[in-house]
Amino acid sequence: xxxxxxxxxxxxxxxxxxxxxxxxxxxxxxxxxxxxxxxxxxxxxxxxxxxxxxxxxxxxxxxxxxxxxxxxxxxxxxxxxxx
Numbered sequence: 001x002x003x004x005x006x007x008x009x010x011x012x013x014x015x016x017x018x019x020x021x022x023x024x025x026x027x028x029x030x031x032x033x034x035x036x037x038x039x040x041x042x043x044x045x046x047x048x049x050x051x052x053x054x055x056x057x058x059x060x061x062x063x064x065x066x067x068x069x070x071x072x073x074x075x076x077x078x079x080x081x082x083x
Contacts, residue, residue, distance in 0.1 A: 003030060009063050013037065014053060015045070016060040018067065029068045033057055 006029075007018040013036045021030050034045040035053060049057065 009060050011056050011060050014056050016064050031064055
């Protein structure tokens with residue numbers, strides 16, 4: 001399946017990426033969450049989280065779910081390609 005980044009959400013130091021994965025017949029959304037941190041002058045991303053990150057992750061996942069549902073509704077309405 002080919003993937004394409006279609007949307008990003010950020011809340012504090014957490015970043016949620018939504019990609020659309022598609023082949024010839026189907027298309028689905030795939031979600032990943034990253035925690036941003038700085039080491040010296042360089043910024044990095046991690047996929048390890050502490051317990052204090054969980055409420056923010058829940059918020060981001062809820063927002064991502066709402067965004068994905070809105071994309072499904074737009075496509076059902078015939079508005080063309082997803083954003």
